[in-house]
Amino acid sequence: MIIGCALFMELLDSTAVLTALPQLAADFGEPSVRMNLVVTLYLLAVAMFIPLSGWLAERLGPRRVFIASILLFVFSSLACAASSALWQLALARFFQGMAGALMVPVGQVILLRWSSKRDLLRAMAYLTMPALLGPVFGPPLGGMLVTWLSWHWIFLVNLPIGLLGIYLVLRHVPNYPGQASQTLDLRGFLLGSPALACLVLAFETLGHGSLNRTWSCLLLAIGVLFAGLYVRHARRTTAPLLDLSLLRIATFGLVLNGGFLFRLGAAALPFLLVLLFQVGYGLSALEAGLMTFAGGAGALLIKFISVPLARRFGFRRLLVYNTLLASLSMAACALLSADTSPLLVMLMLFAGGLSRSLQMTAMGALTYADIPAERSSSAATLSATSVQISMSLAVCVAAMLLGLIQLLGGHTQPSAGDIQLTLLAMSLICLASVLVFRRLEGD
Structure with a gap:
């Protein structure tokens, strides 16, 4: 449930912020179309850093990486709430996406190491519960916070959840050791991350029409090219990312x-x-x-x-x-x-x-x-x-x-x-x- 609640916090925030985009545009004096940066940079960071999550968990130990990702999510949420310009908010959202990219897979690694096969289904039932509820509660919660308080509270609500989560992780989650000998597949990262980032951004912009279709198709083509190069690399290396x-x-x-x-x-x-x-x-x-x-x-x-x-x-x-x-x-x-x-x-x-x-x-x-x-x-x-x-x-x-x-x-x-x-x-x-x-x- 501790790991599931961290996942809930991440998904709640990523869906709740969508309802605040009109008010953010008004407060920052920016055109509504430019507010897509808040969503786009978040997705870009998630796509870029997901491939690193498994290696970091093995290298540093999953509990340490999990706590660090929650801390980064809390501090970047505070930075989002303190933003007074669009570029500040977009940068803070990028770091939020980085934290979310690490939080979810590393939480699953802890769960897989802790659970026996007999208990894996029950454990996954608890883990997927917040994952399903986050997107359901996010839009109405965001609407209520924006209507009754202000857009800042969409981010500030993460602070008590995150700090409580860190306390519970330290108290209850086992500290599995890392492996100092684990080496990073740097070439795989340089091929895989751009591939994922371009593919996710292409799908997102094609879906919402937030970018000219020519640019979206170009992103898609670059993503497919890098993905092909990564598959070729992964078949030839012993420890791919x-x-x-x-x-x-x-x-x-x-x-x-x-x-x-x-x-x-x-x-x-x-x-x-x-x-x-x-x-x-x-x-x-x-x-x-x-x-x-x-x-x-x-x-x-x-x-x-x-x-x-x-x-x-x-x-x-x-x-x-x-x-x-x-x-x-x-x-x-x-x-x-x-x-x-x-x-x-x-x-x-x-x-x-x-x-x-x-x-x-x-x-x-x-x-x-x-x-x-x-x-x-x-x-x-x-x-x-x-x-x-x-x-x-x-x-x-x-x-x-x-x-x-x-x-x-x-x-x-x-x-x-x-x-x-x-x-x-x-x-x-x-x-x-x-x-x-x-x-x-x-x-």
């Missing part, structure tokens, strides 16, 4: 690939739902954010029965059939209209939250089921990289599909029908992960 040989471990490779497809479809749901509620229902941004609480409640409830379900049905059957349920619940959101009862909407979101949360928990545990302890850092780094790319690509794909459907319909603004068709298309992408999960062993 992102160890792609882990994909040969059947459970790890299949769950990573299936999970990528699942998140590619499912991660676009919050973006599309808020858009549907605002366009189709005419709700405010805060009201639309509050409607998504039902999904968070479902995500929380399923954690208490996920372990018995996995033991009863087995991972393969659970992942296959639950993917069908998650895809259906996502497709059902396309049937919503302005006349739909709010109670029915909340029940549908609750059911969807149940299935998506169960899927994340099962994937999280099975990902590391056959990973040797000495390779846990490399596995956590590669998994976090896959998650980061799939989450960024999800909104990009959804936004591009929505734009295409809108263009074919001849609409200048997206209609409720356009968003509903996009929801159906993304649910089919989510459903495609069944083809991967079916290849898991029956036992």
Whole structure:
């Protein structure tokens, strides 16, 4: 729960800040379009420093790196709140992204070393709970803080959470030793980090239209080029920064690939739902954010029965059939209209939250089921990289599909029908992960 709460703090902050962008633009006297720097530099730092997380955990010890990342997140949050100009805030957000990039994979490394295989599913259930709740609570909390207090409190709320987290880590988390002999794959870092940074920024800017499409496509091309060079390098070196040989471990490779497809479809749901509620229902941004609480409640409830379900049905059957349920619940959101009862909407979101949360928990545990302890850092780094790319690509794909459907319909603004068709298309992408999960062993 300590590690999960650190993850919750990071995800809460990254989603809450989106609601404050208009007020930040007004306070700094900047055009609204320039406020994308606050989001872009954060994502850039996350993409750049995720590959380093596993090496740092092995070199310095995971607890030391975890505490340092929380401290960096707390101090950069304070710097964000103290900012009086856009360049100051953007720089502070870059350091926040750096801290977040280290916090998540290193927390998983601690968990993998501490948990036995028997307890791994239960541990992952607690870890993924904050990961699912952070994006749910972030937008409404950000809206309330900005409306009732000021944008500074979006960052200041991290201080007590972070300091309490450091105290609890020092008190309860074991201090696993580092390995001084661990050498850095510098060439891999110089190839892998630019590849990830360019790919994530390309997907983000294509999705939100915050950059000219020519520049976004150029970023995408550079990212693909560096990624290709990194794959070539990783095959020739004995200790690569992102160890792609882990994909040969059947459970790890299949769950990573299936999970990528699942998140590619499912991660676009919050973006599309808020858009549907605002366009189709005419709700405010805060009201639309509050409607998504039902999904968070479902995500929380399923954690208490996920372990018995996995033991009863087995991972393969659970992942296959639950993917069908998650895809259906996502497709059902396309049937919503302005006349739909709010109670029915909340029940549908609750059911969807149940299935998506169960899927994340099962994937999280099975990902590391056959990973040797000495390779846990490399596995956590590669998994976090896959998650980061799939989450960024999800909104990009959804936004591009929505734009295409809108263009074919001849609409200048997206209609409720356009968003509903996009929801159906993304649910089919989510459903495609069944083809991967079916290849898991029956036992």
